Each structure stands twice: as structure tokens, then as C-alpha cells.
Amino acid sequence: VRTSKKKDQARKERMAQIFDRSSNALARASLVLTGLIVIALGVTLDQLQRSPWVTRQGQRPDQPVPFSHKHHVQGLGVQCQYCHVTVETSSYAGIPPTKTCMNCHAQIWTNAQLLEPVRQSWATGQSLAWIKVHDLPDYVYFSHEIHVHKGIGCASCHGRVDQMPLMYAENTLQMEWCLDCHRNPAKNLRPTSEIYNNAWEKPSSDRPVWCAVGDEKRGVPTAESVNCVTKEPAENADEMSPLLGQIGIAPSKYIKFTSQDDLGRFLVVHYKIRTPNELASCEVCHR
Amino acid sequence: MSEIKNNLVGTIQPAPMTLVQIRQELKGQKGKQFWRSVDELANTPEFQAAVEREFPGSPHSWGDDVSRRGFLKFMGASMALAGLAGCTKQPDEPIYPYVKQPEDLILGKPMYFATAHPFVTGAVPLLVKCDQFRPIKIDGNPEHPYNQGSSDPFTQATLLDLYDPDRSQHVTYRGENREWAEFAVELRDKVISTKDGSGIYFLSETITSPTLARQWGEVKKAYPKATLVQYDPAVAGTAASRGFDPQYSLSNADVIVSLDADFLSGAAFPGFHKLVRQYAERRKDPTKLNRLYAIESTPTTTGLKAEHRLGLRASEIPAFAAELAKTVGVKGVESPAYNWTGEQKKFLAALAKDLKAHEGKSVVIGGLYQDGLMAELVLGINYALSNAGQTVFLPVEGPIYPFFHTDQNANLKALVADLNAGKVDWLVILNANPVYNAPADLEFTAAFEKAKMTAHLGSHVDETGQVAQWHIPAAHFLESWSDARAYDGTVSIVQPMIDPLYGGKTAHHFLQALLDEPGLSPYETVRETWKSIIKGDFETGWRKALHAGWVEGTANERLENVRPNIAYQAIIPFQIPGGLGNFSIEVSVPVPSPKDSLEIIFRPDPNIYDGRWSNVGWLQELPKPVTNLSWDNAAIVSGATLTKYGLEEDDIVELSVQGRKVKAPVIVAPGHPDNSVTVHLGYGREFAGRVGSGAGFNAYLIRTAASPFYAVGSMKKVEGKWGLAVTKSHYQDHRPKLFGGQGNGNNSLEGNEAISERGIIRYATLAEFKANPGFANEGSGHEKTDKDNTMFPNWEYKDNAWGMSIDMNSCTGCNACIVGCYAENNIAVVGKQQVRIGRNMQWLRIDTYFEGDLASPRAHFQPMACQHCENAPCEQVCPVGATVHTPEGLNAMVYNRCVGTRYCSNNCPYKVRRFNFLLYSDFETESLKLMRNPDVTVRSRGVMEKCTYCVQRISAAKIEADKENRAIRDGEILTACQQACPASAISFGNINDKQSKVAKLQADGRSYQVLADLNTRPRTKYVAAVLNPNPELEVAPVEHKPAKG
Helix, strand or coil, X not given: CHHHHHHHHHHHHHCCCCCCCHHHHHHHHHHHHHHHHHHHHHHHHHHHHHCHHHXXXXXXXXXXXXXXXXXXXXXXXXXXXXXXXXXXXXXXXXCCCHHHHHHHHCCCCCCCHHHHHHHHHHHHCCCCCXXXXXXXXXXXXXXXXXXXXXXXXXXXXXXXXXXXXXXXXXXXCXXXXXXXXXXXXXXXXXXXXXXXXXCCCCCCCCCCEEEEECCCCCCCCHHHHXXXXXXXXXCCHHHHHHHHHHHCCCHHHCEEECCHHHHHHHHHHHCCCCCHHHXXXXXXXXX | CHHHHHHHHCCCCCXXXXXXXXHHHHHCCCCCCEECCHHHXXXXXXXXXXXXXXXXXXXXXXXXXXXXXXXXXXXXXXXXXXXXXXXXXXXXXXXXXXXXCCCCCCCCCCEEEEEEECCCCCEEEEEEEEEXXXXXXXXECCCCCCCCCCCCHHHHHHHHHHCXXXXXXXXXXXXXXXXXXXXXXXXXXXXXXXXXXXCEEEEECCCCCHHHHHHHHHHHHHCCCCEEEECCCCCCCCCHHHCCCCEECCCCCCEEEEECCXXXXXXXXXXXXXXXXXXXXXXXXXXXXXXXXXXXXXXXXXXXXXXXXXXCCCCHHHHHHHHHHHHCCCCCEECCCCCCCHHHHHHHXXXXXXXHHCCCCEEEEECCCCCHHHHHHHHHHHHHCCCECCXXXXXXXXXXXXXXXXXXXXXXXXXXHHHHCCCCCEEEEECCXXXXXXXXXXXXXXXXXCXXXXXXXXXXXXXXXXXXXXXXXXXXXXXXXXXXXXXXXXXXXXXXXXXXXXXXXXXXXXXXXXXXXXXXXXXXXXXXXXXXXXXXXXXXXXXXXXXXXXXXXXXXXXXXXXCCCHHHHHHCCCEXXXXXXXXXXXXXXXXXXXXXXXXXXXXXXXXXXXXXXXXXXXXXXXXXXXXXXXXXXXXXXXHHXXXXXXXXXXXXXXXXXXXXXXXXXXXXXXXXXXXXXEEEECCCXXXXXXXXXXXXXXXXXXXXXXXXXXXXXXEEEEEEECCCEEXXXXXXXXXXXXXXXXXXXXXXXXXXXXXXXXXXXXXXEXXXXXXXXXXXXXXXXXXXXXXXXXXXXXXXXXXXXEXXXXXXXXXXXXXXXXXHHHHHCCCCCCCHHHHHCXXXXXXXXXXXXXXXXXXXXXXXXXXXXXXXXXXXXXXXXXXXXXXXXXXXXXXXXXXXHCCCCCHHHHCCCCCCCEEXXXXXXXXXXXXXXXXXXXXXXXXXXXXXXXXXXXXXXXXXXXXXXXXXXXXXXXXXXXXXXXXXXXXXXXXXXXXXXXXXXXXXXXXXCCEECCCHHHCCCCCEEEECEEECCXXXXXXXXXXXXXXXX
């Protein structure tokens, strides 16, 4: 017996339990936890690359001059194209040359400390070095001209620039955001007469829009073939008659729209917007 | 190690040639026989092994010696980094707007300016595309009467020449940086001190600029003893350089005879653009076919394109021309007694008969690189055939600063004599490189050192720049003001597209420095020339000339009454006392060199010309026509000569002429005359730059002023192999029996299937075409595709459907399209070693299918790029959807999705996809960044790429059309290849628009699709060729016995 006890003792010493029974639960928990961590990591990374930290959505970088779009657009009523001159003719909207600033600031605020970099640039011929706020991912070819010709307003992508004291990106400019509209452009289309109107709001029963189609032959530029107004054409015939006479559409021809869906569908047809299939094709943006 | 590596990398070595085997191969075949390379004909085991791999040698070759373990280590590290990189954000990007923006600049829209490429054989009028005032694409001026928008490989490639990072950047004196003003003052003071200009010598490239001619005239007036010598190695000694420039008009020519004139392969031949256009116009309509005979000393695309081709040794050609002249009735010609073969006699008789039957409607074109007496014979023949005034015109140069025509070799000789006599105080070299390319017998380098002071104006510090005391960087023609004459005499104003990148100067600066107003800019100088000539208000006329691209009324007058002017009589003693039909010439043609002697023929290189474009990677990598050789020149011989000397391709031989020797690799060209070797000039440069230095061998070392075009010499084998990069065996598909091959060991698509079933090349003679106009789509192997026989649902193309049509009858294989594609699509240059393992990146290649006998083949040139299959095999196998179809039928490539599996390329039956095995694109060099097309992505490593039908141009046109609410007009989109093509062989457009040119061509009975039986439904269709052979010579050429000796 003794010997067997000794043997037991010896065996116990040799094969001491490393893990306690409770370890089983721990092991199971850790398995689950590992899975959770992996998932969490994935979700985090996924969120991270959509986050403003990566996309810079909403960030206001330090610019050489704290230029206020709000002051110039809302306050002074400067037209978008006064500075962004090529928005209708080229893929780039254009960043104004120092000369554009000096057109006014040679006369007003000529001693303002804030404008010192502008005067420096004008005197030395060195460009102002702005930081790009709307920085498209590489390998994307975007064209401003076709968007503004086909009824996408500035504010659809850039937000209420007229309310931005300092410029920031309203949207992510990521591919999913582009495709969201390319797959269903109707929800963002507006009359081309309202492209530069930052305060434009989608039509509703309170704010209806009336549109009519004029001469729709092929070869007529889009903006000229469709006319939209925000006042009832028949009631305001006196006020609008010079305009209506010019484009030759009778007030009775106008159709009333009270929702963006209806207006969008109408404009898709008459602005000849390509089909979602065509717009979402790779070669549209990548070459 | 290197031996092992070579085995692994498995380049396509030219297989050992066994002529017996090849003849055997040809003997058994009936009907039309095609082959792409001699290796393929011989079909050796080495060749089979090479084509079995899609990219030769790709499985084992990473191009460097990384072990498996090392590879895994690197992969692990790069995976980790890739993970991190995914989360990093784009860095802040600055915007630098203008301070004052140029008024008419719209950023993002290109601007076009007219100018001209001044070239030795005549300026090429251009319309240059500029992005933010950086030239990014060069094309012909579409409104210019001479080239009508077409260009050529040289002209296309001058763009890369402008941005060449190895261009010289500083004025130096004995290696130290100086200022231009210091030099100008020194030169001016010296010249003034001589009083009469004695001891002042200028050595210039050929002068084609009227302003430079005017300036020289003024210098000469002030300093009568100053001397100007022109020297261009590629034209020195030709009749053309002495003023013999007949204007051929091929529009009305039913029969065209080329006597060693290579007028279809490049701008090296004067009038190339116009001649190709007129030749091709007549090839497009089978009812208007012309007939081309070529008698040539080295195989060129002209000869291979001809209905009837006779390969003769260079010295035999004048004798043959003399026989021809006698046969068609030219008096006063003495031809040597010569033992012509039966075949040659038959050819001559049939040719003469055909010419006589087409009096007034034929033309005989003389070779550039033949003796002056050929010029006389050719004129004689054309006069005898009443072609003068019909298809041949002798131009009368207008009174406005005509070309200086000089005997360049004689003048250079005189200069060397003066140098040796110590008469030369100052030798100023203007854009020439005589230390490298002067005739070897003049010993120019030794003489050069005897000049008391030397100055060199050049774009690079080249061989001459290295030894000259002063070096001044030259401005590129895209950076300078000048003017230049085209072939037809029209003067274009050369206007700068960009400020000189490195402060370069032009020859105008040099000559102006000696005149009364030394500081006058070239702009003022050029205006000065034209002030007295442009009629009406000068400013209006000047602006008009700049805008249009040429000065009104400067074209040569045509001599309608066929009387050559005085200048001609100085060159050739040509008398027409009684007018047409009653003239005589006196020509005595020397006896050709003995049949068993070895003739060495010197020709400027088809790609880099005389060596001036050595450092242009596009041209170096471009496979040369006929041989498909890139990155080297070679001693080109016939198969029989190869056997006679006991050689194999790629062996090194020593060529010697009068004791001067050079070592060269050997390569075979089908159709090369026996006992004759062709060497191309322009290689073997020492100081060309990072690209060109060390490529090939220097053939100038054995070229003398006495015999600049061909010389009798000898050839012997020496030890070693050269390692040529030949692309002709690349991109051949391999298909075993299981998948539709014949399983007889002949695996290559082209060799096997082009012959019998697949009908890659389809053509008919005129008689066959008349009997059966639908020949291209009938018979076995020409089955139509079954649209519904596919697993995938068919897409209906409602709006635009892009398609291309390529006219096989017009394409002359000149390569202009390939270089145009390089520039438009930011294609990378990979280097010789990568080409050797089949990795050249050209999106477009020209497949050359030889037909018939090895010694006298005909060739078919087939431009081959992505076919944009509607049922594309590549798309079905891409695991990541990186290659997809667009709603308009383009086969699009999404670079950012591509992970580099290369399945698509495996599954492509046309072998048109190109993979970036390494980082081929240069993202570092600053000057090259300026050159890139901003509308096309620069591809990085690990990405597949291919022809996109120039999708960037389609998108631009679509935006423009959508803005205006209209359909895209036919002809609004030109692909880069189409735009460059001088033969207008390529058409592109919307095949859904039945009125479009491309739709009409695709509907033509001769249009066929390549490999249509695979049901790929390619969007590119080829128009089958119709040849117009002379019935008397129609029997397929049989192999003549190799010359004895």
C-alpha cells in the first residue's frame, strides 16, 4: 500500500495539473473574444477609412488666408463663377489667380493684416499656396463642366458654401458617395437655372416648381430646352412675360412639381441624363 | 550564376538555322503559306519550348536573384506595409494658382498650336497638343496640303527627345560652366578681328530654314571668307542633297516602280507622308488598285508590300535600271554586260511591258541611297514613258531663299583638308556630330583637334560635345523660333510651345551674333525674313501663317512644261533640246561588283535614323520593320549567306572594309539578296545618354566618303553571341491538340493556323476578288460567329458601340501608330533585357506575316491591339473584376482593382495584354513628368494594361456632345494610332451609326474578324487585302538558287 501511495505521490508530482478546471471556461471565452476582437478590428478599420480622419470630411485646414466664402457669397453676393471661371468649360472649376483677389483688394482693405499674403503674392509673383480641401482620390477623372450642364448644383457636392466661414468638405468624395448619385441621379437634379443658387431646396408642396420644355431638337443645349420657374407661370404672367416670350413657351405648358422625385424623373428625361448603367460604368471616371 | 539565370529566364533565342529543314517545311505546303519568323518555319525544339510559355520564361524569372526564402520575407513585409498603407490618408496637396492667369488658358483643356518638325528630308508640318503650355502630343497638321494630319515614327518621338533628361543643360568652356553672353562676345570679337571672316568655319546640319539661309547670306556679305559646310551623314552624297528632288504624284499612277526607293517606310525618304497617302488611297478601292513593283537591295516594307519584288545587290540595281531604261526606249544609256538570271530577265521583260502599257500613268521612283546616275536614269525612264507632267514633276524652287544644295561629302573633305593645313581658327559646329558620324576615311577626329578653337551647339554633350572646347546647349524645335521647308516647298513657321527647358540656343543665335544687331532674338529674325515676302498687312499675314501653320504661296511651282531648270542641269547633264520625246541622256553604268564578293550596304536606321534619336527610348524599343529587332542594329543577311559563312543568328561577325573593322551580330531577313549585308547607322554611340549609349555597333567606322551607300568588304565569324532582342517570336499562342490545335508539334497559332483554318490573313488577287467578292468570309475556316452560342446573356448595345476597322491593303507597317500610342497612353519603356524575355509594353504591335519563299517573300502587316471582344475571354477569368465591359462595348481595364494574377492575359487569344512585371514607369524623373498625358493613368508595378481604344478621347468627346445635347459626330473621335497613320489605314467610330465610316467599312464584304471562330466577337475588323499582280508574273515566286560562290 505504501509503495502505491508513494507511487501516487510520485505521479502527482510528475503530472501536476497546469491548468485549473476554471481554465476551460476561460479558453472558451477567449475563443469567442478572439472572434469578437477580429470582427471589432475589421469594423474599426472599416469605419476608420470612412472616418473624417481619413476622408478629411468637415476639416478646415490652415490656409494662407482665412478666406470666408460666407462673407463673399452670402454677404457680398459674389457669383461662384466670378472666381471659379472655368466651371462650365473645363473639368477644373479653377482656383482664382491672385489677380482676381486684387481686383477688389487693391481698392478695399488694402492694409488688412489678413491679406498680407495676397499682397505678397501680387508683389513677388509667387503663387499663394492653398491647401486642397476637396481632394479627390488619385486615379479618378472628374469633370465639373458636365455636372453643372446636367443639373447638379454646386451645393449638391460642396454643401452650403455660402454658410461656410472657412471652407471644408461637406462630403467624403469616396467612391460609394459618387456611385450613390450615379446610380440614381434623379434625387439630386435641379433646374440648370438654379445651379449656383446655394440656397435652393428640393421642391415640396409648399415650394412647388414649374417646368416646361421648349424646342427639344437634338443639338439644343440642355439649359435652353427646359425652363423652370419657382412662381406659378399663369398667375405671374405679367412679371414673367418678357422671359417667357423670349423662350417661346406658353404659361399653360408648365407642369407643376411638388416633390424631388417627380422633378428628378422629369429632368432625367429632358436633360438626357445617361442611364444608371452607363453612369456607373468604370470608364466614366477611371482611365 | 549568370549562366544558370540565363537558362531560367529562357529568352527566345533565335533557333539555329537549318535551311534544309525550312525548305522541307515549305515544300510540303500547298496554297498560301504564312510564317512570322524563320525560327517558326524551322520549328526547332527551342522555338517550341519558347512559345509554350505565354510570356517567355515568366514562371521562373523575377529579373533578379531573390531566393524563395528571401521572396517570402519580402512578401511578408510588403503585405504588412500594404495593410498599413490602406489606412493612411492622402497627404495634404497644395494648389498653386496663377498670380496672373493667361487670358485664353482654360486649365484642363488642351490647346493646339501649329508648328513644324524641321527634318533633313523636308519639314513635317505639325499641330501640337499642349496642356498648360507643355507639349504633350505631336501630330501632323490636318489642314496642311502636304501631310494632311499624318506623321511618322520620328516625328512622334521628337516629344520624348524634348523631355530627354540627358539633354545638356549648361554652356561650358573646357568643362566649366559659363554664360551664353561670354561665348557670343568671344565669337563676335574673333570674327570682327578677322575682318573678312578667314579662318572662321561653320559645320552645320542640313539647312532647311529660309531664315538661316538669309542670315548666312548676310554673314557671307560681311565676311566673304567665312565658310559654311553642311553635313548630314544620312543624306550626304545623295542626289537629293544636291538638289535632285522630283515631286512624285501617285494619285494617277497605275504602275509604280521602286528602284531601291523605300518610300513607304518612313520620313527618311523625301515626301514619305504624301507618297504613302496617295499610294494608300488607291489601295482602298479594289476597282482603282495600283500595282507596285520593287527592286531593292535590302528588304524594306516597300518591297514586302509590293505585288512583285526583286531582291538585287545594291551594285546591280543601276545596271538593272539601265537595262530597264534601254528596254523602254531611253536613248544614250550604256548598260554593262551582265549575266542576269532567267528570273531576273523575266521580271525585267514583264516590268518593261507593263510600264509601256501604262505610259503617262506610271511612275519610276529612284532610290535615295544610289549613285547620282540613278537619278538621271530614273528621269530618263519617266520622260520616255511620258510620265513627266503627269506623275513626275520637277519643282522650280521659288525665289525665296531656296535650299542650299551642296555636295556635302566634298565640302566636308575640303574642311578636313583646311583643318589639317592649320587654316581653321574657329570651327563652330551647329547641331552636327561629326566626331561620331563623319566618314571614316576622313579621320575627322584627328583633324578636329587642329582647329584653334572649337564650339559645339548640340542638344546633348555628345561625342563632338565631349571634345569641343565650347559647348552650348541647343534648343529643341519645340522650344524655338525658326522656319522650315516641307517636301513640296511650303514654308512653315516653327514656333515654340514652351520656353527652352535648359536655356538652349539655336543656330539663328549664332549667325545673328555676327551681324549688325547681334542681340536680335530668333523671333525677330524670323519675322524679319518674312516682312518683305508676306503680302498685304504684315501683322495679319504673320498671324495667319502662325495659325494655319504655313506661309501662303511658298510652295514650289510645278514645272508643267517638263523642262528642268538650270539647277538641275548643274547636277545632271540633262538636255532636252527639242522638248518632250526628243531628248537624250548619256549614262554609262559601271559593271556591278562580282557576284561572289560581299557587299556591305549602309542605311540610316529605320528607328533612330543617323543616331540623333539614340537616346529616345520609344524608338530604341520599337521593333524595326522586317527584322523586328529592338535595341540594336545588326548585320542583316539572307539565309543562304548565313549558311555560306557557317553562321547562326546572333553570332558575332567582323565586318571589314578596306582594313577598317567592326564587330556586329548577325540576323536573317527574309528576302535579303545573297552575298550582301545591310548595316544600319546610328548605333554604337558612346555619349548618347542613359538610353542610347552602348546599344548596337558603330557602322560609321567602316563607312567612307568615297562609298557612302555600299562598299565591297568581307565578313568573318568571331567568338561569342551578341544577345539580340527580337520580338518577332513573342506573343504567339500555344494550343495543344486538346484545345483545337493540330497536335502535330506545330504549336504556334500564326504558323499553323494562319496557313490553313483560322484565316488570320485573308487576301485575294484582283482576279480572285472579281470572281468572288465575298472571299474573305466564305469557305472553311471563315465561319461566322454564332451570337447565341454563349453561356453569358448577350448585351444589347443601343446607343454608341465603338468599333475599329483596319485596312490590310493600306497598312505599310511603318510603325507610326505604335509611337503615337506610346505618347498618348504614357506607355513605359522596359529596356533590352526585358524585351528579350518578352515584356515590351507596346499596346499595339504590327505582326508581320511572311508568305511564300524564304528568299523572295511577300509580307502582310497586321496591326494588332486589343480587339475589344464583345464576348471577351479575359473578362470571364478575372477573379477581381478588374477587366469589365462597358455599356458601349469597350473592354475596360480598371488598374486599381488589378491584383496581377495575369489570368486575363493567359486567356487572351490575341496576346495583346501587357503586364507591368517590374516598376517600368518612371515616377521620378522630373522632365518626364511634364511629358505625360494628364488624361491617362501612369501604371505602376503589378498591373495589367492594354489598348483602351483611347478611352480618354472617347470620354472627352462624350462630355462635349452631352453638353450640346447631341450625338457624337462621325470622325469626332480619332484614336492616337488612327491620327498618326500616314496611310489612313485605321478607322474608328460608332458601328451602330450605319452612316459612319467605320460601320460602312465593317459592313464591306471584305471585312473579317480575326479568330472569329472562338466566338469572341471582336470589335476590330480587318479589311482583307486585294492584290493586283501582273498576270505574267503571277505564279508564286519560287526560290531561286543561292548565288554561287
